[in-house]
Amino acid sequence: MPLLERERQVLTTIVESYIADAAPVGSRTVAKKSGLNLSPASIRNIMADLTEQGYLEQPHASAGRIPSARAFRLYINEVMRLRPLAESQKNRIATLLGAAGPELGDILRQVSRILSGHSLQVSLVIAPRHADARWKRIEFTLIKPGLVMAILILQGGMVLDRLLETSPDITADDLVASANYLNHLFGEMTVSEVRAKLLAELRKAESQFGELYRRALTLAAEAFAPESTRELFVDGTANIVNQPEFSDVGRMGELLRVLENRTKLLELLDKSMDEFKTVFILGEESQLESFRDFGSISTPYGPGDHPLGALGVIGPVRMDYARLAPVLNYTARVLTKMLDRRF
């Protein structure tokens, strides 16, 4: 059953007070802050109901209430108003990002630093997912007989390189021809489209084409085979020691362990890429036992038609989502523009 208006208002007050103070909230405080003009005693009744419905939790009998993940979920979905960034803050973010080094890695690292600085949480930035980027050009370079460096240039200045072992009789000229052929065949497709097409072409080549094309396709297939680990930039781990929920070292260790589990972090961020919008994941929702006490926000970046990567922050369930989401969104927008400008 849906919450009564009063109940919702009490819950909102509790959530916002808890976000601000990280301390259990008592009926007296709610009575004063809620604007409902009810006495603490009445508030207590409402709070008892909310507790029964799973929105509030009581650390112990005389300690006030703490909003549950469920309460945060309701707050995020139905109550929260995002607080737009001040112009001055936007300027600061844009300026800092402009000061990043020239390489893609430098830029993403800087984004990560900016986010952790502005959120005072741990920040995550995932490098563009190759599969969604457009192929610009491939080059093969003969290092020595039998060893070829394949270099794939993708949209946004991403460069993928892979060392390939080949038959020793492949010449530099063969490689140039192969590259030309492949560039012609695959130009401007996304990598995942290339992957699909590659399989089809390889089958065709078996029967129809000449040796050269078969070779070119084989090279490409090898260069593409295993998606290499996506790069992930993490910053701001030092921030968490300042948060009251991490005064307990054990809790801190849990977060550090989560942060070392790259696969799980990627999963968290990928969701925002798949849905192409800002995504909030709270505690249990992550399907990850060790994430129970944490929350995350993530936002995709990339041009309008398809996301390239995502950025996010991770912290205690009690985060100031209304303030942080706009920070992420704005940063993602600036980053997208920067990448766009590259090509």
Add this chain to the structure above:
Amino acid sequence: MPLLERERQVLTTIVESYIADAAPVGSRTVAKKSGLNLSPASIRNIMADLTEQGYLEQPHASAGRIPSARAFRLYINEVMRLRPLAESQKNRIATLLGAAGPELGDILRQVSRILSGHSLQVSLVIAPRHADARWKRIEFTLIKPGLVMAILILQGGMVLDRLLETSPDITADDLVASANYLNHLFGEMTVSEVRAKLLAELRKAESQFGELYRRALTLAAEAFAPESTRELFVDGTANIVNQPEFSDVGRMGELLRVLENRTKLLELLDKSMDEFKTVFILGEESQLESFRDFGSISTPYGPGDHPLGALGVIGPVRMDYARLAPVLNYTARVLTKMLDRRF
């Protein structure tokens, strides 16, 4: 004045006991473990002397002694015997490293993971320093008029890429010619040698050479200009919560802050590269106030004639240096061989 043999033996006992237990050591314990056949009372006298000389510290009047950084320095320089790795451990390291992905980044990340797993400390791996790597080949690719991607392939499979803005009338053929010229000029030199020579050539080009060569050199100069941030792989931060010295959250925050200061971490590791040997840095020796309570070990990797990068661990001053140094050395050796095999 040098220590008496007895004093040194007592000190060694204390250091080793402290490394094992992380607890202050009392005279009774030393009397039992030292093998000196002295009573606790005599040991107490010796310990008083050592305290006076700055080798021991007393947390409070009745708590046993703790070895100072100075004591660890003495221990490392004059007493410690490195404990060679068991064959089984060597095998495990080699196997794990073999399971790394194909790209250079994958390999270094895996090294970092292996080190943190085997040391139970925080591990650091620094990517090869470009300056010391040999130039293999440069390629320029025209992305669109006025925008060129420069790709520099270095020894060991390192690939540097940089986006350059150029005059819009440069053609793809110009670029090929430039690359050929540069590859001819700089092949097999180290990057820092190239940098030096580049300056000289640029001056010559002003007066003597034609437009094309000037252009090639200018491109190269741009591609080389700012050394981009070196990549640094950190792993095992979750390990530190298990160490007694970090039961205090503040201490932990200090370490996390150090770990986010990439410049300082690079300085720590660079020392082992400059001296081309394993280096131990203890507390104050780092010239870094916030490093007072920590220690580090680092080892260079790379072929015999010049180091490419370094790897290390960082943890409390009380680390098992005798066990960890061989782990680092062996890992560095395996890594060097892997890079060598690439080219």
Add this chain to the structure above:
DNA sequence: TCTGGCACTCTTGTGGCGAGAGTGCCAGAC
């Protein structure tokens, strides 16, 4: 020169106690 003995210091753990915060429930007011 070494050792046993002894007084002294400091930490750590425990239990008791009071203050403070917050709750739940009830009887009465509106």
Add this chain to the structure above:
DNA sequence: GTCTGGCACTCTCGCCACAAGAGTGCCAGA
């Protein structure tokens, strides 16, 4: 019926005192 003031109850937290334990420094004697 709904709201409220009052009250008893519970639990945490800080404080204090106290005892046990670990370790020291020093001294007198072997």
